[in-house]
Amino acid sequence: MLNNKNIVVTGALQGIGRQTVTSLANLGANIWACAHIIDNNFLDYCAEIASANGTNIYPLEADFTSIDSVKEMSGKIFKSKLPIDGLVNVAGVTKDAIFQMTSSSDIRNIYDINVVSTLVLTQAICKRMQRAGSGSIVNISSISALDGVEGQLSYSSSKSALIGSTKTLARELGVNNIRVNCIAPGVIDTGMNVNVPKDILKARLDMTSLKRMGRSSEVADLIAFLMSDLSSYVTGQVIRIDGGMA
């Protein structure tokens, strides 16, 4: 489904990002796997996925709190001279706190990583896609951006920014045959839910039609669909993957 496509995936160290690297490689894609820390464990993982699927995985380090670091990383991607077919913006952080207790430095930090660095990278990458005349960009937002979740003001508003960016970019880049879409996952089995109290988690899962948590692999499958030509007429959309919460 993704044979010979070259795709940039951020936030590849863990959770949805890591699973995305696994799933996209499994479907034949070559991947730049961007993470904020590159240790031996991650390098081993990349090598393993590459050899298991016969594709190339290039581990890249970038600190998303620093625009310079993001630019340096995109420079390394361009140096390879390979065409870039896709960009999956997974990198993101959350720090839950009720509004009155949220510090401005926390808001700034979350916005820097989730929004500013993501857009800076997108700007660099989409220039290449424009030149090539095609591409697909997927931003990972959240149902918390659409529904509002108590205690997640900074996170949910930063993820809302990605929705506006998605819709605007879809309009600006459509003429270059670049599609831009956004995914809003519900409750997914990643580390992001470890701090949620059990009763609240259960109440949230009861709200879903499927009565269960989603798997990272299910989110990765939707990303694969949006990266593939199966979705060639889908752009500017926000797609909920939440087991039917709303």
Next chain:
Amino acid sequence: MKMLSGKNILITGCARGIGKSMLEVCAKHGANIWANARSPDNNFENYCSSISEEYKVTLVPVYFDLSNKEEIINVIKKIRASDMPINGLINNAGITYNSVFQMSSEMNLRENMEVNFIGPYILTQYIAKLMIRNGGGSIVSIASSAAIDGNAGRSAYGASKAALSTATKALSREVGISGIRSNTIAPGITETEMLSSMSTETINETAESTALKRCGLPHEIASVAAFLISDMSSYITGQTLRVDGGM
């Protein structure tokens, strides 16, 4: 493995347009298909055999009119008796109608509701029952961007598609527990015979208003339906996906 290997699905309205393309796209991805058309027709049977041969899947033409409950029930009996347990349904068949509100006739309004909403609703009732027995499934209804946007001249058609889309969403909440997912696709302007009801000027203007600056192709709607039928979308339910090039 192909995306739809092991899937046995019913697609309505396969004789023309998007449905015809769905037949080929789903077969290509490995699905066995009950292919519905309104009435027996040699061209259609030949098309089905050629697709079946090309992609090595089972293709069974089934004939019913969505406004005829008896015909629907006969086909349901056939599906129930077959050795292909059904796990997918694409409610694709539909009619179009363009007319300003004040000029829309009661007859056309009723016909739109009958074919685009009540027929698929009844069919889905029967199929969902079979899916529950078979341990799950995926239902995809084809609505329209007109159901969401409320376009001028599309009050009757848009309302019938909005009804279908709402029923599909409500259904997702009821059958999720039985492992059945239910989603809607809202195509934008798509290159089919249905476009002949619109003026060239309107078609061009609408295509130009999309982000991709073009009409959609039938196979681009069909490939989204195939994805929603497949297990690749196993955590997506109750959603309406616009496939509209960005309107």
